[in-house]
Amino acid sequence: MHELSLCQAIADTVSERAEGQRVDRVEVRIGHFRQVVPDSLLFSWELITDGTELAGCELVIDHVPAVISCQACGQESTLDMPILLCTGCQSSDVRLVSGEELLIASIDRTGERVS
Ligand SMILES: [Zn+2]
Incomplete structure (x- = not known):
């Protein structure tokens, strides 16, 4: 399961950056092309963090749309389907502008934000 290994990677990075402090909230930016199912990711996050120091930490998913920029007519298109064609011409x-993101946007430790 794709989401499970993704959550494990996020949890590992967060634990490392939390430096032993309690983390309340983690925000991740995930591009459309990553084809991550949010519900599945949240479910996996609970499974992965259950019983660890990250238990109870909230995972917030920031969905980044797939945007392409056309070299022929200059138009920017937001894609619903992962088909790389200009919607104008x-x-x-x-050129892919966004949609392949997969990163941790911020980690909120108790009282402070680490970006
Ligand atoms: Zn075009």
Whole structure:
């Protein structure tokens, strides 16, 4: 399960950066192309953190839309489907602007925010 290994990676990074302090909230930015199912990710997060120092820590998912920029006509398109075609002129000569993100945006330790 894709989400489970993803959560494990997030938990490992958060634990490392928390430096032994309690973490209340973790915000992750996940691009559309990552095809992560939010509910599944939250469920996995509970499984992974249960019984660890991160138990009870809230996982907040910031979904980043897939945006492409067309080299032919210059238009930026937001994609619903992972098909790299300009919605303006149908050109496939496009550059990916966003949608492949997978990063931890912030970690809230008790009383302070670490970015
Ligand atoms: Zn175009």
